[in-house]
Amino acid sequence: MKKTKFLIAAAIIGVSSIVAIAADHIDAPAVTGGTNDITDFYAFQGQNTSNLVLVANVQGLLSPSSTANATFDENTLIEFNIDTNNDNVEDLVIQATPRNGIMYFFGPAAPLQTGLDSTILTNDAAGSVEITAYGQNAITATENGMQFFAGPRDDPFFFDSGQYNAIIDGMATSFNNPGNDSFAGTNVLSVVVEVPKSLVGGSGTINTWVESKRRQ
């Protein structure tokens, strides 16, 4: 009975899930395949345990041959949002935006306004780093106690999304063992920021998310 119900549900949902791929890769029509398409977001304690690391990946499923030509969009703002008082409204943001081969960072600082529209916090410049080119060793920068990186990386996400979609589409009833990592051998464009925890709340639990925004 359980299996039957699942298969019926899968058949119903299947039609609408053809483009359902992964973590957040190509998740929605307005951003799929665009320079603003966020693929993944990570937040974890740094090698220096006094620091927090934030990672935003965009432009997923880059093949090695297409990675060299992939670039960050100068009309794009990548914004890490940090809620320190558990109301799910950002109290602090860290912004990243590229100009002429350099990724510029601002914050962490209170945004001028919360929500969907942002302006760049030019009074809170944190630092910048040369965007690492494909095939080049990672270029990092340390300023104001923060570390910065921007450039192509291996997509850290792993998932047999092919088999998941086959299940959802009613073409299969279970995962395979071993599974097949649909993201093996693909790259993303990464922005990595390491920031002292003291600048993003200090202690306790914070709520975080990442946004991509386009200049109007």
Added chain:
Amino acid sequence: MKFNRIKTIALAITIALMAFNCNNDDNITVPTGPDFTGTYIQEDQMARPAVGTVFVSSGSKDSFNVTTPSQQSSAFQMMFQNNLEGLSPAYSNPGDTNALGLTSAQFSGLLATDVLNVSLDGTTTFFDGTNVLTGRALADDVITVELILIFGGETGLTNSENPGLSDDNVNANDKAFLSSFPYLATPW
């Protein structure tokens, strides 16, 4: 003496003129800094992995991406619950829960506010067997965790109700991560 003094004055004037010229040149040739003006309008957002992909119905994905987290629960919790119950037989019976003890209403309520909770006090992981939702590390097998919570039922961690659906059997990345900044592996 007088002659030397005249020379000194002439030199001072020359330097002053040169300085003025240099300054003038600077005004012409100093490059302008990058332009950071303007308003940037949201197009995409994410927090917990795969939430938008799995729980947001296809016609709502763009609107989910431009709904602020504080507004997401009221707008999307029922959609999440319907999609969760439609997807997984583990919530068929009244009172069914997942391994976290959450009913479909509670679990969808948690997920519908799409923020990543991050601890500033220690281990940061999506789930490591002990800590739950204290961050997301690169090596976390987030998909299997989510499959367990979607399909596994009450005993999902040890004895899944739908074992073929609660692990994709891809347990690690295809490249080793770095122990130091920038942590992510070099591109292929």
